[in-house]
Amino acid sequence: xxxxxxxxxxxxxxxxxxxHWFALLNIIIAIIIAAIYILNSPAPGTPLGTxxxxxxxxxxIGFLTFFGFVIFILPLxxxxxxxxxxxxxxxxxxxxxxxxxxxxxxxYNKYGVHLSFSSANLIRDxxxxxxxxxxWQQWGFFLLLFVVWLSFQLIVANALWQRIERLQ
Numbered sequence: 001x002x003x004x005x006x007x008x009x010x011x012x013x014x015x016x017x018x019x020h021w022f023a024l025l026n027i028i029i030a031i032i033i034a035a036i037y038i039l040n041s042p043a044p045g046t047p048l049g050t051x052x053x054x055x056x057x058x059x060x061i062g063f064l065t066f067f068g069f070v071i072f073i074l075p076l077x078x079x080x081x082x083x084x085x086x087x088x089x090x091x092x093x094x095x096x097x098x099x100x101x102x103x104x105x106x107x108y109n110k111y112g113v114h115l116s117f118s119s120a121n122l123i124r125d126x127x128x129x130x131x132x133x134x135x136w137q138q139w140g141f142f143l144l145l146f147v148v149w150l151s152f153q154l155i156v157a158n159a160l161w162q163r164i165e166r167l168q
Contacts, residue, residue, distance in 0.1 A: 091153035
């Protein structure tokens with residue numbers, strides 16, 4: 001029986017608790033991004049179909065986002081036990097995953113397909129055409145957009161960490 005909680009155990013507990021709140025915030029952001037799928041699909045004809053659509057949308061996006069937390073971030077909380085490293089890794093992972101989700105949503109909006117091996121040829125051809133037209137301003141804009149998004153994730157991660165005692 002453990003009578004005294006070690007500092008490492010306390011830190012790991014705080015990191016796991018922080019990770020759950022960070023995942024919840026990213027679930028909300030992912031659901032907002034994934035609204036593009038709903039807006040670009042035909043509406044169901046019945047109220048039951050509409051209920052199924054929204055239930056499926058929320059649960060699917062929520063599960064995938066939380067699954068990403070369980071696979072990538074939760075093991076870091078136990079292995080690294082350094083709050084700064086975990087927050088940075090979680091923010092980079094969340095920024096990349098949400099950028100990929102946004103790219104998939106835009107691809108679905110334009111062509112009606114998702115990122116997959118079967119759509120790889122379409123993506124490659126379209127990317128070659130688009131990249132040929134890109135100038136340094138467009139690349140700079142995309143880089144700046146990602147830096148802003150990553151900064152937002154880091155700010156949220158630190159804000160949640162500072163308030164973790166109150167959130168418990």
